[in-house]
Structure formats: C-alpha cells, structure tokens
Amino acid sequence: MAPTLTVAPGPTVRTHKGAVAVVTFKAALPPGFHANSNTPSDAYLIPLTLKWTGGPLQADGITYPKAAQEKYSFSEKPLSVVTGQFSISTKFKVPANAPTGPAAQNGTLRYQACNDRMCFAPKTVPVTVSLDIE
Amino acid sequence: MQWAAAAGVAAILGVVACSPSKPAKPLVREDSKRQHAPDFALKDADGRLVHLADYKGKVVLLDFWATWCGPCKIEIPWFQEFQRKYKDRGFEVVGVSMDDDGWKVITPFVQMKKINYRVVLGDDKTGDLYGGLEALPTTFVIDRSGRIASVHVGLAGKKDFSDAIEKLLDDPAVPANGNSVRSDGADADRRAGTHG
Numbered sequence: 001m002a003p004t005l006t007v008a009p010g011p012t013v014r015t016h017k018g019a020v021a022v023v024t025f026k027a028a029l030p031p032g033f034h035a036n037s038n039t040p041s042d043a044y045l046i047p048l049t050l051k052w053t054g055g056p057l058q059a060d061g062i063t064y065p066k067a068a069q070e071k072y073s074f075s076e077k078p079l080s081v082v083t084g085q086f087s088i089s090t091k092f093k094v095p096a097n098a099p100t101g102p103a104a105q106n107g108t109l110r111y112q113a114c115n116d117r118m119c120f121a122p123k124t125v126p127v128t129v130s131l132d133i134e
Numbered sequence: 135m136q137w138a139a140a141a142g143v144a145a146i147l148g149v150v151a152c153s154p155s156k157p158a159k160p161l162v163r164e165d166s167k168r169q170h171a172p173d174f175a176l177k178d179a180d181g182r183l184v185h186l187a188d189y190k191g192k193v194v195l196l197d198f199w200a201t202w203c204g205p206c207k208i209e210i211p212w213f214q215e216f217q218r219k220y221k222d223r224g225f226e227v228v229g230v231s232m233d234d235d236g237w238k239v240i241t242p243f244v245q246m247k248k249i250n251y252r253v254v255l256g257d258d259k260t261g262d263l264y265g266g267l268e269a270l271p272t273t274f275v276i277d278r279s280g281r282i283a284s285v286h287v288g289l290a291g292k293k294d295f296s297d298a299i300e301k302l303l304d305d306p307a308v309p310a311n312g313n314s315v316r317s318d319g320a321d322a323d324r325r326a327g328t329h330g
Contacts, residue, residue, distance in 0.1 A: 117205055
C-alpha cells in the first residue's frame with residue numbers, strides 16, 4: 001500500500017499588515033518509508049517540494065527539514081531523505097495592502113516515497129494555513 | 135500519475151516473489167493458471183509503436199520502472215545481462231518507463247546506463263491493464279504464449295528472474311493457433327502440467 005504523507009493542520013496564524021510571519025507545519029510519513037529530501041542525492045530523484053499557490057501572503061523563503069543520510073539495500077551510498085515526522089517553515093511577508101480578517105494561504109507539498117524494496121509514484125498533497133490578519 | 139491499488143496486481147495476476155532474500159516458490163505459475171498478458175501500444179524513443187504482440191513466441195521480461203526509482207536501478211543491470219545472455223534463445227526485455235516527465239528524463243538515463251533493451255514510455259492506461267502498478271519496480275515474466283508466468287512487485291532476486299527465464303526458455307511450446315498473445319485458454323489446457 002502506498003504510504004500517505006499526512007500534513008497536520010496548524011493553529012491559525014495571527015499577524016498584521018507589513019509584518020513578517022514564520023509559519024511552520026508538521027508532516028509525517030508512516031514508519032518504514034522515506035521521501036527524498038529537498039536536496040536529493042541523485043539528480044533523477046524527486047525532491048520534497050513545497051509551493052505556495054494562493055493567499056494574501058508573499059513567501060520569502062522556505063526552510064526544509066534537515067535531511068538524514070540513510071543507507072538502503074538498493075543504494076550503494078546513503079540517500080538524503082526525510083522520515084517520520086518533520087517540519088517545514090516558510091517566512092512570509094504580509095503586504096501592507098493585505099485584506100484584514102480571516103484568510104487562508106494555500107500550497108502543495110510534493111513528495112516521492114519509497115521503502116527499502118520499492119518506490120511509489122510521486123504525490124502532491126494540499127497544505128493550508130489559516131490566517132487572521134489585523 | 136494516477137495509480138490504482140496494488141492489491142489488484144496481487145489478486146488479479148498473482149505475485150509470486152517480493153523479497154530478494156526469500157525466493158518464492160514456484161518461480162513460475164503453473165501453466166494452466168497463467169493469464170494472458172494484456173497487449174499494449176506504447177512508443178519507444180524513436181516514436182515507433184511497440185506492441186507486446188510483437189514479441190509473440192518469445193519469453194518477455196516486462197519491467198515497469200522509473201528513473202526516480204532506486205530499487206529499479208538495481209535490477210536494470212541484471213536485465214541488461216539477461217538481454218545479452220538469452221536474446222539468441224528467444225528472449226527480450228521490454229522496459230516500460232512510468233516517468234511523468236517522459237523522454238527528456240528517460241533518454242539521458244538510458245544513455246547513461248547503456249540500456250541494451252527496448253524502452254517504451256508507459257501511461258496510466260497500460261498501468262491499469264497490468265493491475266494498477268502501485269509500486270515500482272513491477273516486473274512481469276511472460277511465457278512464449280504471451281501469458282504471465284510470474285509477477286514481482288518490488289526489488290526481487292536476480293536468481294528468481296534468471297531461473298524463471300531459463301525455465302520458460304526451455305519450454306518450446308507455442309500455441310498451435312498461435313498468432314496472438316491473447317490466444318484462448320485451450321492452449322493453457324493443452325499445455326497444463328508441462329511445467330513443474
């Protein structure tokens with residue numbers, strides 16, 4: 001069965017116009033599975049990639065989880081991967097003209113998972129952050 | 135790429151081996167229990183249509199893989215070796231790449247690995263025909279009558295493949311009506327019991 005990466009909904013982010021907000025959310029893979037990190041060991045491997053696709057905030061840098069170097073039976077050298085629970089942070093700028101009140105920042109997280117014997121098709125899961133802009 | 139549940143592969147086609155350390159038995163399904171491998175029409179790097187039916191009368195190792203699949207890369211050198219070793223006995227490897235990015239990633243990979251067998255670009259339709267292909271590699275060993283003799287989901291053992299291939303190559307039988315990979319079950323009945 002293909003592993004599903006779960007993204008935990010975070011608390012509503014309260015911020016204000018002109019501010020800088022750092023938003024962190026947690027994601028997790030089931031035990032026994034790994035996904036390539038954002039900087040995979042091999043150019044053919046598909047990286048963990050967060051894209052913000054809509055919302056009032058302007059992304060100004062993404063901090064991916066620290067990769068683990070793990071050796072698998074199918075690889076001659078360790079691979080740069082993420083496993084278990086991990087966090088991804090994004091630094092946002094709140095535009096001076098952002099609308100006040102509740103809003104949502106939407107994005108997608110693309111990953112490609114394997115275990116030590118097989119790999120699964122790349123998947124993209126939605127990521128949503130609830131906002132309250134003052 | 136929308137892939138269906140892997141259970142389909144196991145249930146419909148019969149997974150016979152999954153672990154490199156635990157070769158499953160039997161290496162190939164009994165003759166009477168083999169199902170016909172679905173035909174397909176997929177393009178190779180030169181844009182030529184390749185049909186499974188093109189390989190009638192041959193033993194075929196049909197490997198569904200992708201450039202992003204680490205375990206697939208372990209098996210590819212084995213398959214290159216099999217292609218060299220068994221080609222003259224009526225054997226062919228066909229690699230079906232499931233890369234969404236198509237030839238722009240497949241071609242340099244094939245060149246880098248010096249892959250010596252035909253590679254075609256797969257699609258969801260073909261994946262569905264073969265039970266969904268939830269995981270890669272998924273490899274089918276197809277007998278001379280165009281029937282699936284074994285399925286391996288995930289990294290398998292090299293010897294599992296070579297033993298199955300040799301067993302199938304030693305069977306010269308081809309359907310009497312024999313002009314289709316979709317020949318009817320009469321051949322299976324006729325040949326039942328000819329394999330151990």
